[in-house]
Amino acid sequence: MNIVVCVKYVPDATADRHFEADNTVDRVGVDGLLSELDEYAVEQALQLKEKGDGTDEITVLTVGPEQASDAIRKALQMGADKGVHVVDDAIAGSDSLATSLVLAEAIKKIDHDFVVCGMASTDGAMSVVPAMLAERLGVPQVTFGSQIEMQGKEIRIRRDGDAATEVIGATAPFVLSVTDQSGEARYPSFKGIMAAKKKPVETWSLADLGVEAEKVGLSASWTQVEDTAARPPRSQGEIVTDEDGSGATALAGFLASKKFI
Amino acid sequence: MSEILVLVDHVDGAVRKTTNELLTIARRLGEPSAVFIGSDVSAAADQLKAYGAEKVYVVDDAEVKGYLVAPKAEVLQQLVEKTSPAAVLISSNAEGKEIAGRLAVKTDSGLITDAVDVQPGDSGPVTTQSVFAGNYTVQAKVTKGTPIITVKPNAATPEQVEGAAEQEKVDVTISDAAKSAKIVASEPRKATGRPELTEAAIVVSGGRGTGGNFEPVEKFADSLGAAVGASRAAVDSGWYPHSFQVGQTGKTVSPQLYVAAGISGAIQHRAGMQTSKTIVAINKDEEAPLFELVDFGVVGDLHAVLPAATDEVNKRKG
Numbered sequence: 243m244n245i246v247v248c249v250k251y252v253p254d255a256t257a258d259r260h261f262e263a264d265n266t267v268d269r270v271g272v273d274g275l276l277s278e279l280d281e282y283a284v285e286q287a288l289q290l291k292e293k294g295d296g297t298d299e300i301t302v303l304t305v306g307p308e309q310a311s312d313a314i315r316k317a318l319q320m321g322a323d324k325g326v327h328v329v330d331d332a333i334a335g336s337d338s339l340a341t342s343l344v345l346a347e348a349i350k351k352i353d354h355d356f357v358v359c360g361m362a363s364t365d366g367a368m369s370v371v372p373a374m375l376a377e378r379l380g381v382p383q384v385t386f387g388s389q390i391e392m393q394g395k396e397i398r399i400r401r402d403g404d405a406a407t408e409v410i411g412a413t414a415p416f417v418l419s420v421t422d423q424s425g426e427a428r429y430p431s432f433k434g435i436m437a438a439k440k441k442p443v444e445t446w447s448l449a450d451l452g453v454e455a456e457k458v459g460l461s462a463s464w465t466q467v468e469d470t471a472a473r474p475p476r477s478q479g480e481i482v483t484d485e486d487g488s489g490a491t492a493l494a495g496f497l498a499s500k501k502f503i
Numbered sequence: 504m505s506e507i508l509v510l511v512d513h514v515d516g517a518v519r520k521t522t523n524e525l526l527t528i529a530r531r532l533g534e535p536s537a538v539f540i541g542s543d544v545s546a547a548a549d550q551l552k553a554y555g556a557e558k559v560y561v562v563d564d565a566e567v568k569g570y571l572v573a574p575k576a577e578v579l580q581q582l583v584e585k586t587s588p589a590a591v592l593i594s595s596n597a598e599g600k601e602i603a604g605r606l607a608v609k610t611d612s613g614l615i616t617d618a619v620d621v622q623p624g625d626s627g628p629v630t631t632q633s634v635f636a637g638n639y640t641v642q643a644k645v646t647k648g649t650p651i652i653t654v655k656p657n658a659a660t661p662e663q664v665e666g667a668a669e670q671e672k673v674d675v676t677i678s679d680a681a682k683s684a685k686i687v688a689s690e691p692r693k694a695t696g697r698p699e700l701t702e703a704a705i706v707v708s709g710g711r712g713t714g715g716n717f718e719p720v721e722k723f724a725d726s727l728g729a730a731v732g733a734s735r736a737a738v739d740s741g742w743y744p745h746s747f748q749v750g751q752t753g754k755t756v757s758p759q760l761y762v763a764a765g766i767s768g769a770i771q772h773r774a775g776m777q778t779s780k781t782i783v784a785i786n787k788d789e790e791a792p793l794f795e796l797v798d799f800g801v802v803g804d805l806h807a808v809l810p811a812a813t814d815e816v817n818k819r820k821g
């Protein structure tokens with residue numbers, strides 16, 4: 243079965259992430275990378291492929307700026323077969339509705355049996371794109387899978403919900419999203435890194451997808467950010483060193499002074 | 504005044520505290536209408552009335568339960584068409600956000616997730632979000648369609664204002680397509696006897712520094728009436744269930760008091776607790792990054808400090 247894995251290129255969480263004057267994320271001035279949570283999606287796709295009959299093909303799909311090709315390359319190094327990069331200046335500043343629209347149109351153009359996503363991006367972190375894709379594509383959503391099993395076209399996942407742990411079942415085609423509990427993602431091997439250089443990556447524009455530029459991007463988005471502000475840094479309070487129980491007494495004293503006891 | 508639809512978050516009619524908060528926010532924006540999807544509205548009715556629901560739309564869940572997310576989005580879509588609300592408010596948990604996402608696509612409306620505040624504005628509700636691991640605060644609004652907003656726990660102090668809570672049974676049709684992801688099995692989470700992690704006023708979390716022994720963490724939590732949380736390192740080691748993980752890929756908490764014991768303070772952990780009012784850390788390494796955020800810190804061995812602090816708290820409580 244052919245699989246599309248959606249991966250996002252995100253600013254490094256350990257770097258100084260910030261906003262531009264127009265309140266969009268600076269995606270160029272900060273080092274970016276393949277969202278760590280999407281590595282789990284690539285990993286599960288690879289595992290499902292490895293259990294298959296060998297004819298399967300994994301396409302990694304990203305919507306993002308030029309640099310987002312780094313995210314595709316990493317996924318190809320891990321073992322995916324080919325890449326599709328949707329890049330168009332008109333997409334910059336898109337919100338979740340616009341992004342999911344572009345992704346859905348791209349997915350329709352790729353021969354596939356199902357779609358795999360991460361549980362959330364590490365920047366926007368909305369955890370909505372997979373459900374939106376299922377809605378737009380008219381297929382079942384099997385999301386937040388922490389354990390994934392597939393037999394033929396039937397999938398079963400374990401979903402650790404707020405109120406219950408559930409087993410969800412569906413038949414391909416579907417949109418699957420996987421959590422960071424689904425299994426460690428592999429590191430690219432030297433062989434994988436070399437092989438990735440020869441793997442095909444296609445670049446598509448909005449015109450290639452038949453999506454009108456007026457429908458996406460900052461000005462067309464369904465939401466508008468009015469203001470962004472850095473949170474004032476927390477100032478460090480009192481630090482005591484425990485000596486023979488003094489730490490516990492001081493801690494209880496602090497909690498009492500704040501009326502927590 | 505326009506209606507504001509509030510999707511009731513409940514388990515078998517037991518309404519969660521976040522719904523009271525949503526109703527309180529809804530009252531700022533218009534007339535709160537609760538949407539109850541389930542078979543036991545009688546268990547929920549008093550609470551919805553007490554927190555100001557003017558209407559309660561009751562949707563029988565025979566066609567809804569047993570399937571993941573999609574049918575609930577169809578229910579809300581039909582109610583949005585029927586009532587033309589000024590906004591739809593949904594709890595910001597995994598399921599709530601997915602329902603909201605599908606509803607946004609269906610109604611061609613803008614979506615804002617994880618609001619920590621919602622206030623009325625000249626052209627619709629203005630939300631506040633806490634983003635980039637809590638390092639930035641963002642104000643946003645929806646510019647197209649019906650504003651669909653998911654709201655985090657503790658975003659408002661619930662206010663008791665009696666509403667009319669007039670019940671109206673609503674018939675909806677659920678498409679076959681929405682019934683394509685089936686819930687094959689379901690095991691309710693065991694009650695811990697402690698407050699719900701995301702709703703608790705106090706949270707005490709343990710990390711790798713516990714060495715796998717959570718007893719001192721739990722006992723200290725119980726002395727304060729707190730919920731227990733854990734770092735991913737503790738969860739990955741199998742010491743505590745994943746549903747208690749605090750952080751980027753776990754729960755976000757914003758309690759009055761957060762106590763971290765044996766947790767270093769990685770950015771992904773901070774993402775889940777940075778907006779707590781008061782932060783306390785116990786760590787044997789005085790260089791631990793979490794100390795940068797704390798209001799009070801103890802450099803010491805948690806296995807000594809926590810039991811002694813538990814005794815001290817119990818003594819002071821008398």
Ligand SMILES: Cc1cc2nc3c(=O)[nH]c(=O)nc-3n(C[C@H](O)[C@H](O)[C@H](O)COP(=O)(O)OP(=O)(O)OC[C@H]3O[C@@H](n4cnc5c(N)ncnc54)[C@H](O)[C@@H]3O)c2cc1C
Pocket residue numbers: 248249250251267277279280283303304305306336337338339341345358359360361362363365366367368369370371372465614615616634635643
């Ligand atoms: C701090 C911040 C706050 C935001 N708040 C809002 C908001 O309230 N409302 C709103 O509509 N938009 C918002 N956005 C914009 C939104 O994050 C982006 O439009 C984004 O493309 C979709 O949401 P996400 O990144 O949160 O994805 P998620 O839904 O968290 O992503 C889940 C999965 O979808 C796939 N995916 C997501 N984006 C892409 C992509 N570009 N290419 C390939 N695969 C992808 C990946 O598999 C990913 O793991 C916000 C952005 C930021 C940075």
Ligand SMILES: Cc1cc2nc3c(=O)[nH]c(=O)nc-3n(C[C@H](O)[C@H](O)[C@H](O)COP(=O)(O)OP(=O)(O)OC[C@H]3O[C@@H](n4cnc5c(N)ncnc54)[C@H](O)[C@@H]3O)c2cc1C
Pocket residue numbers: 278279422709710711712713733734735736737748749750751752753754764765766767768769770771772775785786787788791803804805806
């Ligand atoms: C994509 C991604 C998502 C992630 N999501 C999350 C998440 O949701 N939540 C999360 O927590 N992490 C998350 N992480 C992991 C995160 O990066 C850290 O690895 C993790 O938070 C470390 O947990 P810890 O602080 O318990 O362990 P460590 O970093 O190992 O710290 C243990 C601390 O305990 C102290 N200590 C040891 N013994 C004692 C003692 N006897 N008494 C007192 N102190 C002691 C040590 O000094 C040290 O500071 C994520 C990582 C990635 C890449």
